[in-house]
Amino acid sequence: MNKRKVVFRRRLAVSAAALAVLALLFILLRTVWGLMTGAGGSPAAAHYTGEPVSISEYDNSADDRPAVEWNLMLVNEKYPLAEGYVPVLATVDGRWEVDERIVDSVAEMLADCRKEGLEPLICSAYRSVDKQEELFVSRIARSEGDGLDGDAAVASAATVVAVPGASEHHTGLALDIVSNGYQLLDEGQEGTPENQWLREHCADYGFILRYPVGSTDETGIIYEPWHFRYVGKKAAKEIMERGITFEAYSGAV
Ligand SMILES: [Zn+2]
Incomplete structure (x- = not known):
């Protein structure tokens, strides 16, 4: 091999090594940046x-x-859940799944309620869009069984079961809580001491009564004294004190 060729090869090797180092540095910086800003860069x-x-x-x-x-986050029939959004879940009160960040608030609220000798009982928490789809489809079948067909069966089902994507239970921030002594999901729930305690104190833990009486025009949902929603303490205090809906608070009415 002549001298010129050797020099050329050495230069090539040095350049390749420099490129490799630069590439490694780039990957390293991107990884560090990714870790600092969260996956996906945002x-x-x-x-x-x-x-x-x-x-x-x-x-x-x-x-x-x-x-x-x-x-x-606001989720209702007009503003369904963002497609593909699934919260990170954790279990509370034995078997119920909620957004992991509200586990402590739920546990604290229930514990304080129980300290008063009351018996609050969770009967619904996180529900996936797929699960809602199942409920909805079986409800349509029932409407069809009652003699309705096509759009009429779907419309009828939608008055009883939230359309998939439109249920606030998809957020992992909503809970249905009843009294152990009265477990029906009807207006009678408001007469139980558990419900009265929860309505009075829920805001202290960051929760609101989400579908108050007389608010169907704004929420699109019947009066549900059992449905509580986590919004954080600041918003909860304001919403409960002013007696407004979450839609109104969110500027969505
Ligand atoms: Zn509910």
């Missing part, structure tokens, strides 16, 4: 993948609402 990822994520901001690219803090 903590307020607008697109959800169906994998559980712990978002700091909720941003539904399919509607015209601005991004909001995770605890203030």
Whole structure:
């Protein structure tokens, strides 16, 4: 091999090594940046993948609402859950799943309620969109069994079961709580001491009574004295003190 060729090869090797070092440095910096800002490069990822994520901001690219803090996400028939959004879940009170970040608030509220000798009982918490789909489809079948067909059966089902995507239970921030001594989901629930305690104190733990009496025009949901929703203490205090709906608080009426 002549001298010129050797020099050329050495230069080539040096250049390749330099490139490799640069590439490694780039990958390292990207990884560090990714760790600092959260997966995907943004903590307020607008697109959800169906994998559980712990978002700091909720941003539904399919509607015209601005991004909001995770605890203030609004989900109803007009603003269904962002497609593919699934919260990171944890278990509370034995078997109920909720967004992992509200576990302590739920546990504390129930514990304090029980300290008063009361017996609150969770009867519904997180529900996936798939599960809601199942409920909805079986309800349509029932309506069809009652003699309704097509759109009429779907419309009838929608008055009883939330349309998949429109249930607040998809957020992992909603709970149905009844009295152990009275477990029917009807207006009689408001007469129980458990319900009275919860309504009076829920805001101290960051919860609101989500579908108060006389608010169907704004919420689209019947009066549900058993349905509580986590929004954080600050919002809960304001909503409960002013006696407004979450839709009104969110500027969505
Ligand atoms: Zn509910």
